Amino acid sequence: MTRTTSEIAASLAGVEPIYDRVLALAGLLQALAQVRRIADTGEANEEILATSIETLFRFDARTTADVYGGLDKVRPGLELLRSYLAGGLDDAVLPRLAMSVLQLERRFVRDSGMVSRVRQGLEQIAHRTDLYGPTHPDLIAPIGQLYSQTLSTLRPRVLVQGNPHYLGQARVVAEVRAVLLAAVRSAVLWRQRGGSLWDFAFQRRAMLSAVDAHLGR
Template sequence: MNQRFTMSERALALAGLVQALAQVRRVADTGQANAAILATAMDSVFRIDAPSPAAVFGGAEALRPGLTLLRDYFTNQARDEQLPRLALAVLQLERRFARDREMAARVQAGIRAQAGHAERLGSSHPDVLAALGGLYAETLSHLRPRVLVQGNPHYLGQATVVAEVRAILLAAVRSAVLWRQLGGSLWDFLLRRRELLAAVAAHLG
C-alpha cells in the first residue's frame, strides 16, 4: 500500500478503529459483543496483505456502524465520552508499536500462527480470541501509554471476557496501523476535520 490514498479511504480505517473500540466498550460493560461487528473486526486482523483499505474489512458497508460513530463525533453528537479517549490512546499506542520492529515482528508471527485456526473455526471463535488476547497481553500491553478499558467489574473479572477485550484491541490497533499507512495523523482531527467529515458522510450516503 504505497500509492496515494484518499481521505475517503482514510475515513474507512478510522471507522474500523472506532467500530472495534465500541465493541471493546460493549464487551467490557455487558460481556457480549455484536457477532457480526466482532467478526468484521477480527477478520481484519488476518487480512495483512489486503489489496485495498475497504478489503481489510470485507467492504465499506461492513463499517457503517463505525462511520456513524465518526459522524456523530464530528458533529458533536457522540454519546460515549470514553470512546474518543480510547481511540486517542490506541492511536498513541500504535505510534510506539510502529517504532518497535521486534515487537511488530512478534505480533505478525503470532497472527500468522493463528491464521489456520481462524480460517477453520472462524476469526471470532473463543479459541482464536483467547490466542489473540494472549498475544496482545504478551506484547502490546507492555507499551506505554497503556490502553485502560473501563467497564463492569463482574465481566472484567472473567478471563474469557478479558481475552476478548484484548483481542478486539488488537483489531483496533490493526486499524490504527492502516490509518497511519494511509497518511493519517492526529493533525487530521484539527486541520482536516471538515474533509474527514465529508468523506464519512459520502460513505454513509
C-alpha cells in the same frame, strides 16, 4: 436515490487519501465501541466482532475497504465517526480511548521486533479462522494472549473501564484484548494511509464530507 456499495466505492476510487483514512478511523471506532460493550455487558455483537477479528488476518488486502470485508462491514463505525465529527457522539469515553490507541500505535510501530512478533503470532494462528470461525474462543484466546505478551507491555497501557464482574472473566478479558489488537490494526492502517492528528484540527470538514460520501449521503 440511495447508491449501492459498489457505486460508492467506484466513485471514490483514486480520489484523495482522506477517503481511505476515514475508513480506517471508522474501523478503529467500531472496534473500540465493541471493547466498551464487551467490558460493560460481557457480550459482543457477533457480526461486528467478526469484522474486527478478521482484519487481523487480511495481511495483504488490496484496498482499505477490503481490510474490513467491504464498506458495508464498517458502516457502524462510519456512523460513529460521523457523530463524533458532527459533535453528536453520546459516548465521551470512546474518543479518549481512541486517542490512547493512536498513541499506542506510535509506540508499537517504533518497535520493529514487536511488530514482527505480532505478525508472526497472527500468521501462526491464522488457520484457526477456517477451523473455528473468527469469534470462536479457541481463536480469540490466543489473539488476546498475543496482545498481552506484546502491546500490553508498552507504557502507558490502554486502560479499559467496565463492569468488574465481567472484566474478571477470562473469556471477556481475552475478547477485550483481541479487539484492542484489531483497533491497533486500524490505527496502523490509518497512519499508512497518511493519517495524522493534524487531521482532526485542519481536515475535520473534509473528513465529514468523506464519511458522508461513504454513507451515500
